[in-house]
Amino acid sequence: MTSAQHDSGDGPMRLGAHIGQQNMTAVQMRDLWKRLDAGGADWISIWDHLYEAPRLGGVLPHFEALSTLGSLVADTRNARIGCLVFYIGYRNAGLLAKAATTLDHFSGGRFTLGLGSGWHETEAAAFGYDFPSLGERFDMLEESFELIRSLLTQERTTYDGRWVRAHDASCLPAPIQERLPIWLGGIGERRTIPMAARLADGALVGTPEMAVERILEYRAAGAQGLNVALRAPIRDDALDAYLEEVIPTVQRETA
Structure with a gap:
């Protein structure tokens, strides 16, 4: 692959x-x-999974993504680092923005944030996460992208969406990169925000x-x-x- x-x-x-x-x-x-x-x-x-992929019902050892990235950025010096992609249903969007800027600093400006609409319904159910319809997950992805981009670039952010919210929030320190890259993953380009990087x-x-x-x-x-x-x-x-x-x-x- x-x-x-x-x-x-x-x-x-x-x-x-x-x-x-x-x-x-x-x-x-x-x-x-x-x-x-x-x-x-x-x-x-x-990647961002709680169970193995392809789906086997949680029978293989598997590490959580965000904590794994902490070790990855500390252990490397040259390569760009990323997650392809974070499922936006597993974490608050504001928390992901804070994590992104933290990882950008600890990596010396090498971090790329990936956001996606998710597909692994089995693991979501096992760990007690709601898993809305595909259309609703795309709506969540769009709102999350807008909020995270604002938090990473603006001094203060207020956002009142159906799925994500923020009130006069700051995200300090700002990322090292002037514009921290965000990659988007989803099924069907019609519903995804124009991608920062197009994947095949x-x-x-x-x-x-x-x-x-x-x-x-x-x-x-x-x-x-x-x-x-x-x-x-x-x-x-x-x-x-x-x-x-x-x-x-x-x-x-x-x-």
Whole structure:
């Protein structure tokens, strides 16, 4: 599984990794993202689930996203950090804004916030969260985006929506980044707010040479960045090939 970011920028293609924080220990996960960061990955992200994905009913070890990000930003120095994506039904929107600016400071301005409408109804029910209809979740996403963007950019925010609210709220310190990026995820573009980064899914399999060929196809189609999804158990030889062969070759070919 890959995620591709499309824009009109020039320069080498950005390559990263999207990690599902499941089926491995905390030590294994920290070793993985340290290796990715040192090996030249431009991006490292996790997801926001309480159970494993795909849905198995909560049978695999799985770590919570926001607390995991605290370790991720502390353990890395180079790669941009993000979550693809936070389900807006699990946390207050104001809390997510505060978390985003906190993570931006502790990462030295490397954090990207991802927001989504959610899909994992099984885990929501297991942990006692309401899971409204898809249309209502899109409404929640839109309101949450508007409130969070205001909190991250304005001195004071008052917002009175159906799903989220704030009264004369400040969010200090402001993010290090002048405009902290927000990525949006949802089913169907008609209801999503125009995305800060547009993502496309695909498969990346085979030899390093095949991987390079597939990534360059994404670039030719307009992708400026691409993240490869990693799921435990992870083969060391495959990770070595990605870091030592695929990334340098693609960066050289797209420079």
